[in-house]
Amino acid sequence: DAGVIQSPRHEVTEMGQEVTLRCKPISGHDYLFWYRQTMMRGLELLIYFNNNVPIDDSGMPEDRFSAKMPNASFSTLKIQPSEPRDSAVYFCASRGQGFSPLHFGNGTRLTVT
Amino acid sequence: AQSVTQPDIHITVSEGASLELRCNYSYGATPYLFWYVQSPGQGLQLLLKYFSGDTLVQGIKGFEAEFKRSQSSFNLRKPSVHWSDAAEYFCACLSNTGNQFYFGTGTSLTVIP
Numbered sequence: 001d002a003g004v005i006q007s008p009r010h011e012v013t014e015m016g017q018e019v020t021l022r023c024k025p026i027s028g029h030d031y032l033f034w035y036r037q038t039m040m041r042g043l044e045l046l047i048y049f050n051n052n053v054p055i056d057d058s059g060m061p062e063d064r065f066s067a068k069m070p071n072a073s074f075s076t077l078k079i080q081p082s083e084p085r086d087s088a089v090y091f092c093a094s095r096g097q098g099f100s101p102l103h104f105g106n107g108t109r110l111t112v113t
Numbered sequence: 114a115q116s117v118t119q120p121d122i123h124i125t126v127s128e129g130a131s132l133e134l135r136c137n138y139s140y141g142a143t144p145y146l147f148w149y150v151q152s153p154g155q156g157l158q159l160l161l162k163y164f165s166g167d168t169l170v171q172g173i174k175g176f177e178a179e180f181k182r183s184q185s186s187f188n189l190r191k192p193s194v195h196w197s198d199a200a201e202y203f204c205a206c207l208s209n210t211g212n213q214f215y216f217g218t219g220t221s222l223t224v225i226p
Binding site: 004031033042043045048050055056091093098099101102103104105106107 | 145147149154155156157158159162164203205207211212213214216218219
């Protein structure tokens with residue numbers, strides 16, 4: 001089991017640029033979550049999918065953020081245009097059915113200058 | 114609404130000493146509870162989980178946690194701390210729908226020689 005795979009590990013970009021973060025969940029997991037972690041706000045849920053369908057996107061901060069899950073093995077989180085306040089570590093996590101735990105990727109550290 | 118509280122932002126212990134990290138939850142029915150550990154630059158790793166049954170659960174890396182319904186607590190313990198245990202620890206509760214996780218704000222553990 002390769003675990004949840006995120007890419008890139010680090011991303012540095014300039015304000016106004018588009019950023020795309022990628023995630024491959026654990027095979028067989030039905031749920032996929034995107035979290036953002038900052039010192040000030042801690043761990044925040046942005047959006048989650050069930051069977052590739054977005055269920056709750058109330059945590060997405062603005063229209064600049066969008067997430068897709070075109071198939072069971074791939075999801076993207078896009079920020080367009082990016083702003084310095086978007087600088088954070090973004091985690092993807094997946095889980096199976098029922099009351100199973102979350103499995104996290106190693107995150108993408110995003111820096112917007 | 115469900116919530117998880119970790120009263121201690123930061124704890125320092127000596128290597129070899131015992132450890133207890135506090136977690137309180139707010140939930141009416143029997144909760145599904147988890148402890149995660151996050152090392153620097155890494156994602157959150159599951160230490161242990163409680164669903165039902167024996168209120169003392171064993172996890173990885175020598176950790177254990179005890180569920181106490183009367184105190185709405187799920188404290189994490191380790192009899193003898195190692196320097197490699199220095200990390201951020203998160204308590205989490207799963208919603209009764211099984212869809213959302215509620216995370217505490219984390220406790221940062223420093224281990225001194």
